Amino acid sequence: MMDIQQIRAKVEAGQRIDREEGLYLLQEASILDLGTMAQAVRYRHNPEPRVTFVVDTNLNYTNVCDAYCTFCAFYRTEKDEDSYTHSVEQMMTMVGEAAEKGVTTVLLQGGLNPKLPLDYYTRLVSETRRLYPQVHPHFFSAPEIMKMSQVSDLPVEVVLAELRKAGLNTIPGGGSEILSDRVKQKISRLFPKGKTDDWTTVHSTAHRLGYRTTATMMYGHLEEDEDVIEHLDHVRSVQDENGGFTAFIPWSYKSDNTALSRRVKALAGANQYLRMIALSRIYLDNLQHIQASWFSEGKKTGQVALHFGGDDFGGTLFDENVMQEAGFYNRTTVEEIKEIIKDAGFEPVQRTTLYDLVEDPLSEGVTAR
Numbered sequence: 001m002m003d004i005q006q007i008r009a010k011v012e013a014g015q016r017i018d019r020e021e022g023l024y025l026l027q028e029a030s031i032l033d034l035g036t037m038a039q040a041v042r043y044r045h046n047p048e049p050r051v052t053f054v055v056d057t058n059l060n061y062t063n064v065c066d067a068y069c070t071f072c073a074f075y076r077t078e079k080d081e082d083s084y085t086h087s088v089e090q091m092m093t094m095v096g097e098a099a100e101k102g103v104t105t106v107l108l109q110g111g112l113n114p115k116l117p118l119d120y121y122t123r124l125v126s127e128t129r130r131l132y133p134q135v136h137p138h139f140f141s142a143p144e145i146m147k148m149s150q151v152s153d154l155p156v157e158v159v160l161a162e163l164r165k166a167g168l169n170t171i172p173g174g175g176s177e178i179l180s181d182r183v184k185q186k187i188s189r190l191f192p193k194g195k196t197d198d199w200t201t202v203h204s205t206a207h208r209l210g211y212r213t214t215a216t217m218m219y220g221h222l223e224e225d226e227d228v229i230e231h232l233d234h235v236r237s238v239q240d241e242n243g244g245f246t247a248f249i250p251w252s253y254k255s256d257n258t259a260l261s262r263r264v265k266a267l268a269g270a271n272q273y274l275r276m277i278a279l280s281r282i283y284l285d286n287l288q289h290i291q292a293s294w295f296s297e298g299k300k301t302g303q304v305a306l307h308f309g310g311d312d313f314g315g316t317l318f319d320e321n322v323m324q325e326a327g328f329y330n331r332t333t334v335e336e337i338k339e340i341i342k343d344a345g346f347e348p349v350q351r352t353t354l355y356d357l358v359e360d361p362l363s364e365g366v367t368a369r
């Protein structure tokens with residue numbers, strides 16, 4: 001019979017827990033047991049009582065998408081009046097405006113637009129590098145990379161190599177949702193496109209080519225607890241290969257204006273978020289950073305999550321649109337983020353996309369690397 005003391009002893013000894021133990025923690029452990037175990041692991045990976053954040057923005061180049069995911073409120077078809085696809089020049093104006101606000105990381109993502117050639121994406125990267133060297137392009141999640149591969153008829157590895165040549169060296173972890181084909185089958189209209197293997201292949205190939213990437217998880221829809229464990233297991237296995245993940249970022253599904261909402265009985269709340277943060281900190285023994293953002297469950301829950309294993313507070317997300325379309329509006333400023341972190345009992349430190357610390361945060365404007 002499994003019990004919490006056995007698992008705690010293993011975790012304290014720095015041993016890896018298995019799927020069964022992970023499931024036990026998710027289903028049976030008290031939230032306080034989870035929190036204390038996770039926090040001990042957090043200090044093993046990050047001994048200082050500081051919490052990092054990044055000054056970033058989320059921009060979108062197109063909302064035209066032919067994937068029609070049931071959980072998405074952002075996509076449009078080409079015929080919709082409010083569909084758009086921005087030119088590289090228009091995007092550079094937006095990146096320039098972000099740079100003026102002191103943004104050091106631009107997270108850029110879009111729908112899967114079949115009309116955009118690979119050259120469009122490589123130019124977005126190279127023009128950002130050329131015009132705004134102070135901005136780090138953190139562009140294109142795995143499904144977009146797969147789309148580029150399909151449209152250009154080139155293998156994923158070649159697409160990633162072309163983007164790398166243009167100046168890209170990090171990519172965000174979006175598009176994983178839950179890495180379990182049982183779930184993907186239920187939430188994706190185009191399954192078997194966008195299988196678990198696609199996401200893990202893009203990330204492990206990127207890591208082999210020298211990219212650093214993040215891993216994410218969107219929970220709180222049609223998954224079972226076993227699927228969450230499967231997700232964490234995939235992330236841990238990819239990380240074992242080359243150690244290319246910088247951080248793990250869980251967030252909950254936001255339902256407004258999405259087709260999936262009718263099939264989701266109850267949305268996950270603060271309690272589930274804290275459990276996810278703590279469990280991922282314990283299960284992902286090979287990742288240094290777990291992001292406990294203010295964004296998913298609000299600022300107060302974000303603060304508590306810093307005591308449940310989170311050591312990073314995400315970004316300022318100045319122009320976030322995807323969650324906004326799903327009825328979720330949440331805004332902050334650099335000063336507010338620093339205050340929230342301080343109030344939670346930690347020292348706020350600005351970081352770069354690659355999780356290096358910025359030693360002189362914000363005092364001389366942009367200090368990106």
Ligand code: SF4
Pocket residue numbers: 065066067068069072073074075110111112143
């Ligand atoms: S989640 Fe991404 S791939 Fe899916 S419909 Fe929305 S924009 Fe398209």
